[in-house]
Amino acid sequence: MGKGILGSSIVTQIGFIVRDVDASKKIFADFLGLEEPKSFWTGDIEQTQSVYRGKPCPAKAKLAFLKVGDQVDIELIQPDGQPSVWQEFLDEKGEGIQHIAFQIKDTKGKLHALGEIGMPTLQTGEYTGGRYSYVDGLKDLKVVIELLEND
Amino acid sequence: MGKGILGSSIVTQIGFIVRDVDASKKIFADFLGLEEPKSFWTGDIEQTQSVYRGKPCPAKAKLAFLKVGDQVDIELIQPDGQPSVWQEFLDEKGEGIQHIAFQIKDTKGKLHALGEIGMPTLQTGEYTGGRYSYVDGLKDLKVVIELLEND
Numbered sequence: 001m002g003k004g005i006l007g008s009s010i011v012t013q014i015g016f017i018v019r020d021v022d023a024s025k026k027i028f029a030d031f032l033g034l035e036e037p038k039s040f041w042t043g044d045i046e047q048t049q050s051v052y053r054g055k056p057c058p059a060k061a062k063l064a065f066l067k068v069g070d071q072v073d074i075e076l077i078q079p080d081g082q083p084s085v086w087q088e089f090l091d092e093k094g095e096g097i098q099h100i101a102f103q104i105k106d107t108k109g110k111l112h113a114l115g116e117i118g119m120p121t122l123q124t125g126e127y128t129g130g131r132y133s134y135v136d137g138l139k140d141l142k143v144v145i146e147l148l149e150n151d
Numbered sequence: 152m153g154k155g156i157l158g159s160s161i162v163t164q165i166g167f168i169v170r171d172v173d174a175s176k177k178i179f180a181d182f183l184g185l186e187e188p189k190s191f192w193t194g195d196i197e198q199t200q201s202v203y204r205g206k207p208c209p210a211k212a213k214l215a216f217l218k219v220g221d222q223v224d225i226e227l228i229q230p231d232g233q234p235s236v237w238q239e240f241l242d243e244k245g246e247g248i249q250h251i252a253f254q255i256k257d258t259k260g261k262l263h264a265l266g267e268i269g270m271p272t273l274q275t276g277e278y279t280g281g282r283y284s285y286v287d288g289l290k291d292l293k294v295v296i297e298l299l300e301n302d
Contacts, residue, residue, distance in 0.1 A: 004184020011219040014165060014251065016293055027291050033155020068162040069222045095293040097248045100165065140178050142167055142246040 005113055006102050006147070013075045013101035014068070015146060017089045021078035025064040028074060032066060039064040039076075042127070050125035052084050057123065059084035075101075085123040085134045085144065099134060101146035107131055110147055119145070156264055157253050157298070164226045164252035165219070166297065168240045172229035176215040179225060183217060190215040190227075193278070201276035203235050208274065210235035226252075236274040236285045236295065250285060252297035258282055261298055270296070 018024040021039045029036040042048060042060045050057040059082035066074045077098070079086035089098045104110050111121050114135050122134040122144065130150035137145040169175040172190045180187040193199060193211045201208040210233035217225045228249070230237035240249045255261050262272050265286050273285040273295065281301035288296040 005182060007184075009183040009185050009217075009219055011165065011223060011225070014162065018293060024293075031156060031292060032160040033158075034160050066160075068160055069220060071220045072162060072223055074162070093244075097251075097294055100248075141182060142169060142175075143248055 005117070006104050006110060008102045008104060010071055010102065011100045012071055012103050012148065013073050013099070013146065014097060015075040015077060015099040015101060016096065017086055017093075017098045018076050018078055018095050019090070021062045021064050021076045024076050024078075025066070028066050028076065032068065034066055037064045037066055039078075041080075042125070048125040048127065050084075050123065052123045057084055057125070058082060059087060061086050089144075097143070099144040099146045101132075101148050104147045104149055107133055107147060107149045111135065114145075156268070157255050157261060159253045159255060161222055161253065162251045163222055163254050163299065164224050164250070164297065165248060166226040166228060166250040166252060167247065168237055168244075168249045169227050169229055169246050170241070172213045172215050172227045175227050175229075176217070179217050179227065183219065185217055188215045188217055190229075192231075193276070199276040199278065201235075201274065203274045208235055208276070209233060210238065212237050240295075248294070250295040250297045252283075252299050255298045255300055258284055258298060258300045262286065265296075 026036055039062050041062050045058045060080045062078040064076045068074050077086050079090050119135045119137050122136050124133045133147040135145050137143055177187055190213050192213050196209045211231045213229040215227045219225050228237050230241050270286045270288050273287050275284045284298045286296050
C-alpha cells in the first residue's frame with residue numbers, strides 16, 4: 001500500500017447509490033434541514049468519454065449533492081440501467097454508500113500508481129471542468145474510491 | 152420525514168466495520184498519508200450500559216479513528232463476535248461502511264422523534280464524556296445513522 005498515494009487525506013464526497021434520486025434528495029434535504037438540491041443527468045458519452053471496465057460506457061447517472069460539512073458533500077447517484085460502476089453496485093448490493101471521494105492531481109499518474117498496489121481502475125469519465133475515476137479499494141479499504149481532478 | 156430533525160447537517164464520522172482493526176488502521180493510515188492511530192476496546196457493559204435491540208449488550212468493539220477533514224473522521228470498528236449492531240453488519244454485509252454520524256443534543260428526545268418517523272433505535276451506549284445511539288435509517292437514508300452527544 002503506497003504511503004499517502006493520493007496526496008490528500010480529505011474526504012470530499014460520500015457517494016450513495018439510490019433508485020430514485022428525486023425522491024431521495026427530498027428525504028435527505030428534509031432530514032438534514034437543507035434546501036432541496038437540484039438533480040441533473042450526467043452528459044452523453046461524446047462529452048464524458050466514459051470507460052467502464054475497459055469498454056466505452058454510454059451509461060448516465062442522475063445526480064444531486066447535499067453539503068454535509070465545509071469540505072464534504074453527500075452525492076446521490078441514480079443509475080440509468082446501463083452497465084456502469086453505479087448500476088453494478090445497485091444490482092449487487094442495493095441502495096447505500098458506494099464510494100468516498102478525494103480531490104487529486106495527475107489522474108493518469110495516480111491511476112497507474114494505484115493499479116501497482118492492487119487497486120485497479122473501474123470507471124473513468126470527464127465532466128465540465130474536470131474528470132473522475134473510480135478505483136477498486138474494496139480489498140484494502142472496504143469501499144470504492146473516487147478520484148476527482150478539477151482543472 | 153422530520154425537517155432538520157437532528158439539528159445538524161454536519162457528518163462527523165464515516166464508520167467502517169472491519170474484521171481486524173489493527174491491520175486496517177495501518178492500511179488506511181498509509182493510504183491517506185496519516186500517522187497510524189492507536190486502537191482501543193470499548194468499555195465493559197457496567198460502563199457502557201449498552202443496549203442492542205432492547206436487550207443489555209455486553210458486546211465490545213475495537214476502534215481506531217483517522218482524521219479525513221476538519222470535521223470528519225473515519226472510524227474503524229472491529230466487532231468482538233457477540234451480538235451488536237456492529238456484528239450484525241459484519242455477518243450480513245461483510246466489511247464496509249456501516250454508518251454516518253452526527254453530533255446532537257438531547258439523545259432521548261431525538262430518539263423519540265426519529266422513532267416517530269420510522270427510524271427505530273438499534274443500539275445505545277455510554278462512553279467517557281458522552282453517549283452514542285444507532286438508528287435504523289436504511290429505508291429512507293440507505294444507511295445506519297449514529298447520534299453522538301458529548302457532555
